[in-house]
Amino acid sequence: MSDITTAPTAPPSVHVRAVITWLAIFPLVSIGMILLAPVSESWHPILRALLLTALVVPTAVYLVVPQLMRAYGATRRAAAKRRTARV
Template sequence: MSPVPSVHHRAAITWLSVYAMIMLVQVVIGPVLTPLPMPLRTLVLTAVVVPVVVYALVPNLLRVHARLRGNRR
């Protein structure tokens, strides 16, 4: 079993996941959201980004990180 990644690695993985998802959502549905008021756009954006990041991206990236760290040792 590999050790838990440091808080710095987890923060970097989370930040990269959030950034990537925000960019993707803006490209894919940004034009549809443009006419909406800023608070509603933000609500829709976060309603899509947060679950995907929390339940899919971060756990998978942490697994990849653990495998990569395990291969080095």
């Protein structure tokens, strides 16, 4: 049963989604580059990019971005709750 007193929140703006996506992708790419460097230094750059993106994109899309979106939503809900408590 849902609480009818809580209004659904608007989805995050495209700018917020872009920042959240970047926050997921940058560390994953950085870590991936460091981990792949010893085994892939002789590979063609396109092959390295292919492998790196094949690992990073699903990890970001299915694991990291949803967690960051949940954290962002929880933060927004907490801020909204604080605002309504002051009024």
